[in-house]
Amino acid sequence: MSIRRLTGILGLLALLACLSLATVAAQEPIVIKFWSHDYPPREAIDRDIIARFEQDNPNIKVEYTIGPGDDFQYVPQLLTALAAGEGPDLFNVLTFLVPDLIPDGAVVPVDAEAAGYASQEEIINSYLPGVLETMIGVDGQLYALPTELGNYALFVNTALFREAGLDPEKDIPTTWEDLMALAPKLTKRDASGNIVQRAFDFSYPIPDEILGGGIAFQGMAHQLGGEYFNEERTEGRINTDAWVKTYTFVRDYAKEFGGMALTPSSIGFYEGNVAMLLSGPWYLPQLVEANNPELAKDVITAPFPRWKEGLVNDGGSALYAYGLHVNSQSSPEVQEAAWKLAGALTSEPERYFSEALLLQPKLSLTENEELMQGSFAAMFIRDMANSPSLPSLKNFGELPGIMNRALERILLEDMDVQESLNIANDELTALLAKE
């Protein structure tokens, strides 16, 4: 065989190999790595939507991973993975991370067309006014699609009310002052003076407490005109009268009727020894029905209490939101596919609402009167009006730490409320300076 012929055959073989590789590459599915936090009722719906999405898009495969435990564990793992270049393509996370994510270019703006909309404006207009504000960057672009907008309301164990001779319909407190006045009637102590049943308790920074106290405290302070910082975001405002009154109330209640030394109220409630607590709608399936299904039939909810004296803003607890973000390190094809999946995951808000008690705050859902009427979660939505959002700050973990230490100084070291909040305010101002 001549050299020329051999070269020709080899060249032909190389060409065939390239063509077949290109064909294989074209058929290679796009893989989306998708992470979300742990909430089993939502996960079941997610998986169902993903299965249908994969059927409709045979060239896209989704690897769905549920992050470990609570946000305290999930968020560090997510950030570490993003930093190492091993992060998911699409992830669901609390939106107060946004100030850390957007300026550093970790996430990309929403691809409206891929998500099934004509423009970002159309997306914004399809949601409740203002709820996407925390997901918009300084460049005016939308960076996330919300999977959950949440707030806290009062959960009431009606059996304990009746046992104390109270009418659960009429005697549920609507104000903080009423709540304090009602406490002696629902509090039980043993012979040694230990509290064995609590009327109500806040969430404190203690082990096993899964509810965030800050969501309630911010709402209480906001009702009195309080805010975390000034408009310019240069100085803290957590040592004002509104915050002092809020923390004084919490201290006075904890000293007399509850406190950090007791079982977390999120556990005590489903154990049947706490008559009232503040939580989100997810608390019913996630904790009450999962741990004490018998109790669930005795549970009703009521709006977040207001202040009788000094009410400035008639709003509920602080609002928190989770949103779907897309990793900037993913390839453009994967980013597009990820936004397409995000669009699918936010296209059935009615189902998330009725089956998982999660509010994807779309107008199509909130204007659905048939679904809203008689819904357990509808009251939570009504209570969102005039409520503040959790603040978004860089170095997301520092603010809860500042607020927790302020409360602990007051409750554990008997420090004067004003003095403790002055310290916290200095810490917050220093944190704002980092921005």
Added chain:
Amino acid sequence: MTMQLRRRWSRWWDTFNIYHKHSLWGLAFVLPGVLFFIIFAYYPVLRAAQLSLTDYNLLSPPRYIGLGNYQFIFQEGSRFYKALVNTFEFVGGYAIPMWILALALALIFTQDFRGRGVYRTLYFVPIVLSETVISIVWRLIYHPQGIMNAAVAPLTGGVKIPWLTDSNIAPIALIIVAIWRVFGYYMIIFITGLQNIPGEYYDAAKVDGANRWQVFRFVTMPLLRPTTVFVVVITLLNGFQSFVYQFLITRGGPNDATTTLGYLIYEEAFPNLNMGRAAAISMVLFAMLIVLTFIQLYLLRQRYDT
């Protein structure tokens, strides 16, 4: 070509004397170990030192800020000081009682009595369990309605002790857990040390009329010194780096009462995203541990000099 190379290599190799040849072989054998340490021990230390001079939040590139992080952690009122004091309190509260307990039990268990092996095993078991499992179990034990409060109820008149939610009691609660887990392990190490002391020394002491205390003071303790130095150094190093119990049982609370340097490093790094600040605290802890290691070397050298 190959022959030429072989001859060159042979000529080069012959330039070394036998001592140098042995050294080169030695170096070749330790090279993998040295490389391992350079990559996985020394490089991270150097990188942490570099990071400690930057503002870094994991998501954007580190920004050089000089000694800014050190200035922050050493400023008046910084949480670093509280964590430093907590760390020393934890190390003191955990290490000293643990040494005494482990040694006392080792002295008992080197005596001959029935069931000795069973007791030794029972005391050793906690070290087999992971710190994570132990932390979860002890959190239940310390629960307000847990068995710890039930156990002390006769002493407290039924008043429940807030083991994990009182800033004075929580550090003690963690010390109890830490001691409980490791004292059996160090007891075994002390037993090994005691069994290595030749019986002739005790016989001679008895002939000289020494009482039990004198035998312990002038025979046992000096001859147990290498073991004691090992136990002391290892427990101090472990104590200064303590993190798991603080993270899993108390999350550094209440009111930072159990925030040790190890936990503060974690908190600054992950929830707070202050990697540079965390690296700066790590470097301070590293310096403290270096000092401890020098003390260990000094004590060991004294032992061999004498």
